[in-house]
Amino acid sequence: LIxxxxxxxxxxxxxxxxxxxxxxxxxxxxARITGFAKSTVSAALNNKPGxxxxxxxxxxxxxxxxxxxPNELARGLSSKTSATIGVIxxxxxxxxxxxxxxxxxxxxxxxxxxxxxxxxxxxPDKELNAIRLMIGKMVSGIIxxxxxxxxxxxxxxxxxxxxxxxxGACQSNVDADCIEADDYKGALxxxxxLVSCGHEKIGFIHGGNDSIYSQRRLNGIKDAFLxxxxxxxxxxxxHKAKKMEDGYEMGKRxxxxxxxxxxxxxxxxxxxxxxxxxxxxxxxxxxxxMSIIGFDDxxxxxxxxxxxxxxxxxxxxxxxxxxxSRISGKNTGKFQKIILDTELIIRKSVKSLL
Amino acid sequence: LIxxxxxxxxxxxxxxxxxxxxxxxxxxxxARITGFAKSTVSAALNNKPGxxxxxxxxxxxxxxxxxxxPNELARGLSSKTSATIGVIxxxxxxxxxxxxxxxxxxxxxxxxxxxxxxxxxxxPDKELNAIRLMIGKMVSGIIxxxxxxxxxxxxxxxxxxxxxxxxGACQSNVDADCIEADDYKGALxxxxxLVSCGHEKIGFIHGGNDSIYSQRRLNGIKDAFLxxxxxxxxxxxxHKAKKMEDGYEMGKRxxxxxxxxxxxxxxxxxxxxxxxxxxxxxxxxxxxxMSIIGFDDxxxxxxxxxxxxxxxxxxxxxxxxxxxSRISGKNTGKFQKIILDTELIIRKSVKSLL
DNA sequence: TTGAAAGCGCTAACAA
DNA sequence: TTGTTAGCGCTTTCAA
Numbered sequence: 001l002i003x004x005x006x007x008x009x010x011x012x013x014x015x016x017x018x019x020x021x022x023x024x025x026x027x028x029x030x031a032r033i034t035g036f037a038k039s040t041v042s043a044a045l046n047n048k049p050g051x052x053x054x055x056x057x058x059x060x061x062x063x064x065x066x067x068x069x070p071n072e073l074a075r076g077l078s079s080k081t082s083a084t085i086g087v088i089x090x091x092x093x094x095x096x097x098x099x100x101x102x103x104x105x106x107x108x109x110x111x112x113x114x115x116x117x118x119x120x121x122x123x124p125d126k127e128l129n130a131i132r133l134m135i136g137k138m139v140s141g142i143i144x145x146x147x148x149x150x151x152x153x154x155x156x157x158x159x160x161x162x163x164x165x166x167x168g169a170c171q172s173n174v175d176a177d178c179i180e181a182d183d184y185k186g187a188l189x190x191x192x193x194l195v196s197c198g199h200e201k202i203g204f205i206h207g208g209n210d211s212i213y214s215q216r217r218l219n220g221i222k223d224a225f226l227x228x229x230x231x232x233x234x235x236x237x238x239h240k241a242k243k244m245e246d247g248y249e250m251g252k253r254x255x256x257x258x259x260x261x262x263x264x265x266x267x268x269x270x271x272x273x274x275x276x277x278x279x280x281x282x283x284x285x286x287x288x289x290m291s292i293i294g295f296d297d298x299x300x301x302x303x304x305x306x307x308x309x310x311x312x313x314x315x316x317x318x319x320x321x322x323x324x325s326r327i328s329g330k331n332t333g334k335f336q337k338i339i340l341d342t343e344l345i346i347r348k349s350v351k352s353l354l
Numbered sequence: 355l356i357x358x359x360x361x362x363x364x365x366x367x368x369x370x371x372x373x374x375x376x377x378x379x380x381x382x383x384x385a386r387i388t389g390f391a392k393s394t395v396s397a398a399l400n401n402k403p404g405x406x407x408x409x410x411x412x413x414x415x416x417x418x419x420x421x422x423x424p425n426e427l428a429r430g431l432s433s434k435t436s437a438t439i440g441v442i443x444x445x446x447x448x449x450x451x452x453x454x455x456x457x458x459x460x461x462x463x464x465x466x467x468x469x470x471x472x473x474x475x476x477x478p479d480k481e482l483n484a485i486r487l488m489i490g491k492m493v494s495g496i497i498x499x500x501x502x503x504x505x506x507x508x509x510x511x512x513x514x515x516x517x518x519x520x521x522g523a524c525q526s527n528v529d530a531d532c533i534e535a536d537d538y539k540g541a542l543x544x545x546x547x548l549v550s551c552g553h554e555k556i557g558f559i560h561g562g563n564d565s566i567y568s569q570r571r572l573n574g575i576k577d578a579f580l581x582x583x584x585x586x587x588x589x590x591x592x593h594k595a596k597k598m599e600d601g602y603e604m605g606k607r608x609x610x611x612x613x614x615x616x617x618x619x620x621x622x623x624x625x626x627x628x629x630x631x632x633x634x635x636x637x638x639x640x641x642x643x644m645s646i647i648g649f650d651d652x653x654x655x656x657x658x659x660x661x662x663x664x665x666x667x668x669x670x671x672x673x674x675x676x677x678x679s680r681i682s683g684k685n686t687g688k689f690q691k692i693i694l695d696t697e698l699i700i701r702k703s704v705k706s707l708l
Numbered sequence: 709t710t711g712a713a714a715g716c717g718c719t720a721a722c723a724a
Numbered sequence: 725t726t727g728t729t730a731g732c733g734c735t736t737t738c739a740a
Contacts, residue, residue, distance in 0.1 A: 024515075026717055037727045042719060052725060067513075072490040073431040074717030077732050082427065093452045095654070102447055105473060114487065116470050119459060133468065136426040159421075244654065276656050300449070300598065302630050302657035380733055391711040396735060406709060428733030431716050711740075716733105724727070 025066040034062050045070070076138050085115045085323065086134035088144040089167075090122045094243075094270060095298045096312050097145070100167070103316025104143060111324050113140065122210060122242075124150045135160045141323045143167055163326035165319045169212035170337055177326065179319045179338045183213050183295075186308035186342035187220025187265065190293045193306075193344055194263045195228050198353030199291060203236035203261030205250055205271055211242070214267060217295070221265065236261050247274020254290065255282060263291035263350065269298040272305055272349075287351035297345055304347035311340050379420040388416050399424070430492050439469045439677065440488035442498040443521075444476045448597075448624060449652045450666050451499070454521070457670025458497060465678050467494065476564060476596075478504045489514045495677045497521055517680035519673045523566035524691055531680065533673045533692045537567050537649075540662035540696035541574025541619065544647045547660075547698055548617045549582050552707030553645060557590035557615030559604055559625055565596070568621060571649070575619065590615050601628020608644065609636060617645035617704065623652040626659055626703075641705035651699055658701035665694050 027045065031038045036055060044051045044059040045068075076082035085108050089097040105115050116137065118130035127146060131153060134142055142164040146153055154174055157164050163177075170178030194202055204221055207214035218237070225232050241250045247266065251274060254260060266272040272294035276286050286292055286303075297309035318338050325331035381399065385392045390409060398405045398413040399422075430436035439462050443451040459469050470491065472484035481500060485507060488496055496518040500507055508528055511518050517531075524532030548556055558575055561568035572591070579586050595604045601620065605628060608614060620626040626648035630640050640646055640657075651663035672692050679685035 028717075038717090039719080039721095039728080040726055043726090046719085050725065055725080069486050069490050071431070071492065071717050072487070073427045073436065073492050074732090075719075077425070077427040077431055077734085078717075078719040080719090080732070091456075092446060093449065093456055095447065095449065095452075098447045098449075098452050102445075102473065114470075116468075119456065132423050133426070136423050138425065138427050270654070273654060273656050280656075298654070300624070300627060300652070300654055302627050302634075302655065382733075392734080393712080393736080394710055397710090400735085404709060409709080425733050428716090429735075431718085432733075432735040434716070434735090709740105712738090714735105714737085716735085719730105719732085721730085722728085724725105 025063075025068045026071065027068075030059060030063055030066065030068060033066070034059055080138065081140050082138045083113050084137065084139045085113050085320070086130075086137070086139040086142040086144075087115050087117045088120060088127065088130045088134070088142065088146075089117065090145060091119055091243075092117060095300055096268070096296050096310070100312045100316040100319075103313045104320040107317055107320035107324070113324070124153070127153055128156060131156050131160075135162060141165070141327045143319050143323055145169070163323060165323045165326075167315065167319050169216075175335055177322055177336050179315050179322065179340070181310045181315060181340050182342050183216040183310075184220040184223075186295065186310070186344070187217040188224045189342075189344045190265050190308055191221050191224035191228075193346065194265075194291065194293065194350065195224070195230070197263075197291070197350055199263040199350075200230055201233075201236065201261040201263070202230070203238060203254075203264045205238045205247070205264060205266045205275075206240050207242050207267040207271075208240040211267070213295075214240075217265070217267075235259075241267055241271045241274070244270045244274040244277075247271035248278045249274075251275040251278025255279070255284065260290065262353065263293070265293045265295075267295065269294040269296040269301065269305060269307055272307070273301070273303070276303055276305075276349075287349050291350040293344075293350060304349060306347045306349045307345050309343045309345050311342070315340055379417075379422045380425065381422075384413060384417055384420065384422060387420070388413055434492065435494050436492045437467050438491065438493045439467050439674070440484075440491070440493040440496040440498075441469050441471045442474060442481065442484045442488070442496065442500075443471065444499060445473055445597075446471060448622075449654060450622070450650045450664070454666045454670040454673075457667045458674045461671055461674035461678070467678070478507070481507055482510060485510050485514075489516060495519070495681045497673050497677055499523070517677060519677045519680075521669065521673050523570075529689055531676055531690050533669050533676065533694070535664045535669060535694050536696050537570040537664075538574040538577075540649065540664070540698070541571040542578045543696075543698045544619050544662055545575050545578035545582075547700065548619075548645065548647065548704065549578070549584070551617075551645070551704055553617040553704075554584055555587075555590065555615040555617070556584070557592060557608075557618045559592045559601070559618060559620045559629075560594050561596050561621040561625075562594040565621070567649075568594075571619070571621075589613075595621055595625045595628070598624045598628040598631075601625035602632045603628075605629040605632025609633070609638065614644065616707065617647070619647045619649075621649065623648040623650040623655065623659060623661055626661070627655070627657070630657055630659075630703075641703050645704040647698075647704060658703060660701045660703045661699050663697045663699050665696070669694055 027038055027041045031041045041059050044056040087101055087104055092098055101117055108115050120126040120130055142162055144164060145167040166176050166178035168180055170180050204218060222232060238250060241247050266275060272292050275292055279286055279289055294305050294307035297307045381392055381395045385395045395413050398410040426436060441455055441458055446452055455471055462469050474480040474484055496516055498518060499521040520530050520532035522534055524534050558572060576586060592604060595601050620629060626646050629646055633640055633643055648659050648661035651661045
C-alpha cells in the first residue's frame with residue numbers, strides 16, 4: 001500500500017491497482033489539473049454551450065477520476081437558487097402525506113430538483129419556522145399544506161418571492177396556486193350512499209377548527225342532509241380527531257353515548273382505524289355496531305373500509321408540475337386552482353338498514 | 355397605503371400602522387442600519403460571547419424588525435458545515451421508515467439540526483447518488499439504511515470524512531457505527547411460538563438477497579428448526595416480497611401450491627397485509643387457511659396480526675443520538691454497535707393446531 | 709468589545 | 725472558445 005501525495009490528491013497503490021482519491025476536490029483543483037480556468041470547468045461541468053467538446057471531455061473525465069462532488073451550497077449561494085423544492089406537511093407518518101411526498105419527489109427528480117420535507121404537526125409556529133428555514137435554504141419553490149387560516153404564513157411566503165403551491169386546502173380569499181380534492185362532493189356522496197342504505201342518524205368526526213378539509217366536508221354533509229330533508233343534529237358532530245389515537249378515544253366516547261348515530265363519517269381513515277380498534281376491543285363489530293365511512297383510502301388497510309378516496313398521489317404530481325412550471329417561468333399566468341375529483345370506494349363497513 | 359423606499363428596506367404605512375418589510379435582508383443590511391460591523395452582527399446573531407449586551411440587543415431587535423432570515427447556504431459554505439443530518443432510507447411510504455424518520459427528526463431538532471431525507475428503493479445507484487448529494491450539501495452526518503452489500507457505498511461514505519451511522523443492517527465486516535434490531539432472536543421466537551402452536555410446516559417469505567434483515571431472520575428460523583429438530587425445507591423459503599403488492603402476489607402463489615406450509619413468517623407487516631388481502635379475496639380466512647406472523651408491528655393495522663415488533667422509533671432515537679455525539683466530537687471512541695431487542699406481539703393470526 | 713479583511717466554492721458577467 | 729474578475733452571504737481569524 002503506497003500513498004502518493006500530490007496537492008490535494010492522494011494516489012493509493014495496492015499491488016498493481018492504483019486509485020486516485022481526493023480530499024474534497026473542488027473545481028479549482030480540476031482547473032489546476034486540467035490547465036483550464038475555473039469558469040471553463042464550471043461551464044463544462046454544467047453542460048453549458050460554448051465549450052470545446054475535447055475540453056469538455058477532458059474536464060468531465062478528470063472530474064470523474066477525481067471523484068468530484070459539486071458543493072451545492074456554493075452553487076446555490078452563487079446562483080441564488082438551490083435546485084430544491086421544500087415540502088411542508090403535517091406528518092409524514094400519515095401514509096397520505098408519505099405517498100404525496102413520494103409523488104412530488106418523483107416529479108421533482110425528473111426535473112432535476114431535490115426535495116426537503118418538514119413536518120409541522122399542524123402547529124402554526126412550526127409552519128412558520130419551516131417556511132423561514134426553507135427560504136434560508138434558498139429553495140426554488142415550496143409546496144405547503146398549511147393547516148389553518150393563519151394569514152401570516154401566506155404573507156411570509158408572498159414576501160419571500162419564492163413560488164409556492166398550496167396543497168389540499170385552498171381558501172377562497174388567498175391568491176395562490178393550489179391543488180385540492182373535491183372534499184365537498186366526496187362528503188356529499190358519502191351521505192347519499194349512507195341514506196341509500198337507510199341511514200338517517202349520521203355523525204361526523206370533525207378534524208378540528210384548524211382543518212379546512214373538515215369544514216368543506218361538513219358543508220357537503222350538511223347540503224346532503226338538506227337535499228334529503230334530514231334534520232341536522234349538532235350533537236352528532238364530534239370534535240375532534242385527526243389521528244388514530246384520537247379515533248380510538250372517540251370510539252370509546254361513541255360507545256358511551258345513549259343516543260348514537262347509526263353511521264359515522266370519520267375525518268380520515270386513520271381516525272376510522274382508531275374507531276374500529278376501539279369498537280373491536282369491546283367486541284363490537286363494524287358495521288354491525290356502527291357503520292363507518294373514512295376519507296383518504298389508505299392502501300395499507302386490511303379492514304374493508306368504505307371510504308372517500310382522495311387522489312393524494314395525483315395531487316402530489318399536479319402540485320409538483322404546477323410549481324415547477326412556475327419556477328421555470330414557463331407558467332406566468334394567473335393563479336391556478338386545480339381540483340381533483342374524489343371517489344367513494346364501497347367496501348364493507350356500511351350496513352344496510354333496509 | 356404609503357411606501358417608503360430606503361435602501362433595501364420598504365416601510366409600509368397603512369393608516370396609523372407602520373411596518374418595516376425588507377427585500378431579503380442580510381447581515382450587511384443589519385450592519386449598515388445598526389452601525390456595527392458585519393462580524394459583530396454575526397457574533398451577536400450567533401450568540402457568541404464577547405459582545406456587549408446592549409449591542410447584542412440592538413442587533414437582535416433590528417434583525418427581528420427587518421425580518422432577517424439567515425442564509426443557510428452562505429452559513430454552511432463559510433462554516434464548512436450545514437447543521438443538517440442526511441437520512442437515507444428505502445421508502446418513506448413504509449410506515450416503519452416514516453416513524454423512524456420522525457424519531458430522528460425529533461432528536462435532531464433538539465440539537466438544532468435539520469434533516470433531509472432521500473428515498474432509494476434499495477437501488478444501489480440511487481443510494482450512491484443520495485450519499486453524494488448529501489456530501490454536496492455538506493451535511494454534518496448521515497444515517498443510512500443501506501440495502502445490500504455494496505462496499506462502494508461505505509467507501510464513498512468513509513472517504514467523505516462525514517460521520518455516519520448504519521441503520522438496521524450492520525455487516526460484520528464493515529467498521530462503522532450501527533444500530534440494529536435483534537432480527538435473529540425475533541425470528542427464533544416466532545418459530546418457537548409457531549411450534550408451540552403445533553406448526554411444523556413453516557414457510558418464510560424472503561425479502562430478497564439484498565436484504566440483510568432477511569438473511570438474519572432466516573438464520574434465526576433455521577436455528578430454531580435445528581433446535582426443534584424440524585426438517586428444513588427449501589421450497590418453503592419463498593423469494594421474494596418486500597412490499598404489500600409483492601405480498602399480494604405471493605398470496606396467490608401460496609394458494610396455488612399443492613403442498614403448503616401451515617404457517618408463514620412474512621418478511622414484514624406490509625407483505626403480511628398483502629397476503630391477508632390476497633387470501634381474503636378468495637374467501638380464505640387468516641388464520642384458518644394459514645397462520646401468519648409479520649415483522650415490524652405497524653400501528654396502522656386493523657387486522658390482529660401476530661408480529662415481531664421492531665422498535666423503529668427507538669432505533670431512530672439511538673441512531674440520531676449516536677450520530678450527533680460523533681458530530682459534536684463528544685464521542686470519539688471506537689465504533690459502536692447498538693442492538694435493540696425485538697418482541698413477539700401475539701395477536702390472532704396464528705391458529706393453534708393442538 | 710468591535711472592525712477589517714480574507715475566504716468558503718461556485719456562477720456569471722465580460723474581456724480577451 | 726477560454727480566462728479574468730467580481731461577488732453570492734456568511735464565518736473566522738486577527739488587529740485595533
